Amino acid sequence: MDWGDVNLRRYSKHAKPVLVFALLVLFAAWECEVSLADLANGLRKGLMMINLFFPPDWQAFARMVQPALATVAVAALATPIGAVCAVVFGLAGASNIAPRWLRFTTRSLIALERGIPEIVLLLILVAAFGMGAFAGVIALVIGSIGMLGKLVADAIEEIDARTVDSVECVGATRAQVIRYAVLPQVFPSLVANTMFRFEVNIRASVLLGAVGAGGIGYELTVAINQLEYRKATVAAIVSLALVFLAERGSDILRSRMVAAERLQ
C-alpha cells in the first residue's frame, strides 16, 4: 500500500515546475496561433506545391551566378573590415589597456550592437543610404564588430601580463607594447573567430538580400513573389550551396591553421 504514497512524494517535487512549464507552452502556442488544422492543411498544400517547385528551372541558373557572387562579395567585404574595426573596439574595451570610462563606453556600445539584429540595422541603413549592397555591407560590418569586438576584448583581458611587462621594461611606447605584446597574443583566436564570422555573414548576407541588399536573397524573394517557383528552387539551391561551401571552407582553413600552429 505504500508504493502509491512513495511515488506521489517522489514526483510531487516536480509537479509545480512541470505545471508552470506546461502553462507557459500552452500560452506560447496560443500566442503563436498554432493550429493543427493549419498545419495539416499546410502539409497537404505543401505536398501539392512540390510539383510547382520541381523540376528546377536550370535555365535561370546562368542569371543566378552574378547575384550569388554579389552575396559572397558583401560578406567578403564586411568580414575583414569588421575584424579590423573589432581590434580597435577590443583594445578600447579591455580593462588592461583602456581607462575605465573608455572601457565602459565601448563595452556598452558593443552590447548595444549585439542586441540589434542585423536585419533591423539594415532596415535603418536602407532608409539612410537607399537599397543596395552598400547598406548590406555596413550592416554586416556593424554586426561583425558586435561579435568579434567582444571576443577580442575578452581575449585581451586574458593575455599574459608578463609579456606586456617585459616589453614595457625595455622602454617600449604604448603603441609598441600593443604591437609587440598584445596583438600577437590575441591574433590566432581573432583569425579563427573571423573565419567563423565569415560563415555567419554569408548566411546573413542571403537574408539581408531579401530585404533589399541585392544578391541571391533578392532573386529568391522576387522569384517567389512573381510566382516563378521553379526559378525560386534554383535560387534556394544556389544559396544552400553557398552556405555549405562557406562552412566547409572555413572549417578546412581553421583546421589547417591549427595544424600550422602546432608545427611552430
Place this chain on the structure above:
Amino acid sequence: MSTAPLQVPQTVMPSVIFRRRTVTIVAGVSITGVALAMLSVNPFEFIRDFHFVVNLVSQMLPPNLELLWRKTSIWSSLVQTVAMAFLATLGGAAIAFLFALLAATNTTPSQVARFAVRLILTTERCTPNIVVLLVLLIAVGIGPFAAMLSLLVGSIGMFGKLFADAIEQVDIGPVESTAASGASRLQILRYAVLPQVAPSIVANVFYAFDVNLRAAVALGVFGGGGIGFELNVARSVLRYRDMLACLLVIIVMINLMERIADHVRRRIFALETELK
C-alpha cells in the same frame, strides 16, 4: 697555386614570415578590390553620404515613446515574438533529440536510418531561414505560426548534430552496466544515456533560445508577425520616431530575456548539483 676564397652564394631570401605576410596582404587587398568593383560600391560614399545618416537620426529623435501606452498592440506583439522563440526552441529540441538518437552511431537502430537522418540534418543546417520561411508562408499563410515553424525547422538542424555528437561521446560504462542488469533498450536510454547528455542539452537549449529570439525579430519583418512586423510597418510608412521606439523596446526585450534565461539556467544547474 692560389686558391680562390670560398664563395658562399649570397641569395637574398625573404624570410618565411615576410613572404607569408606579403601573400596575405596581396590576397586581402585584391579580394577587397574585386568585391568593391563587383558591387560597384565606392567606400567614400560612406563619408560623402553621411549627411543622410545625420538627417535620418534627426528624424528619428526623439523616440515616440508615447506609442508604448497609446498602441497596446506593441506589447502583445512583443510577447508574440518571445513566444515564437520559446516554442520553436522547445519543439526543435524535442524533435532534434529523436533525430539525434537515430543519427548517433551507438543508438541508431539501422545504418540506413542513420545516414538518411544525417543527410536531412545537414541539408536543414545549410538552408537559410528565409528560404524555409518563404515556403512556409505560402503553405501555412502569413502569421506567427509560419515564423515559429521555420525557426523550429532551423533549430532541428542546429540541435540535431550537436545532440548526436553528444550522444556519441557517452561513456560506455553506465550503458553496459545498465544493460547487464537486464534493462530494455528504452531503459538504457533513460537511465544511462539521458543523464549523461542532459547538461549539454540544457546548455544548448539556452543558447538556441538566444539565437532564435533574434531570428524571431528578423522573421517578423518578412510577415512572420511579432515586433519585427511592427518595426517594418513603422519604417514603411516613414514614421521613424515610432521605429526608434520599437527598436528601443526590442533592445530592452532581448537584454531582459538574456537575464531571465541566465537566471533560469543558474537555477537548473544549482538543482542538478544538489541532486548529485
